[in-house]
Amino acid sequence: MTDIGPASDLPRGSVTGVEKYAVGNNGDYFAVTRKCRHLGADLAEGTISADGCLVCPWHKAEYDVTTGQMVKGPGGVFARIPGLGAVFKQLTRIAPLGIRPVVVRNGRLHLDDTEAS
Template structure:
């Protein structure tokens, strides 16, 4: 297992880069929920560690707003903005991520620290 860092450095709605993963906390007010997914967006390779966490817990790409379900690694909403106006583009990328989802790793909390268990 690889040390990610102290759990306190991952408050809710936080995403940070750890090696090849975007590690974050999309938990609720009642409970933290840590995740780790591959760091590169399937659309144009944006660094998802610079993304945001939507109210529904999905990871949002910082470049074009594609959304990923962090539990499956699948894109649930295609690129937005001008890209959303291209017929079939969102469906194409969602289809690609259904076949080749973002990689995932388990985040384990031990004591006050978080670890990646690949």
């Protein structure tokens, strides 16, 4: 297990980077690989949407942290490119973000040793 730190250091709505993972708290603790499938932005610098998705800091693509799949394609100028969002959403059905379980023990967060997907 990789120690992340005290659970109190990751309040609801926050995201941080731990090794190759973006670790966050959307009401549940989660860890997904931290590179956006669009242009490689560091998802550890992202935010959490009202519905609990991890939002890319660069172009606002959104990821379901339970599946690793993109549920909303890139925004901004990229939203004007026909079909781009659909292409990236399809890509993450084939190659979703990796998911790693987060375990709480004695008030501390830990990355489980095995990747869930």
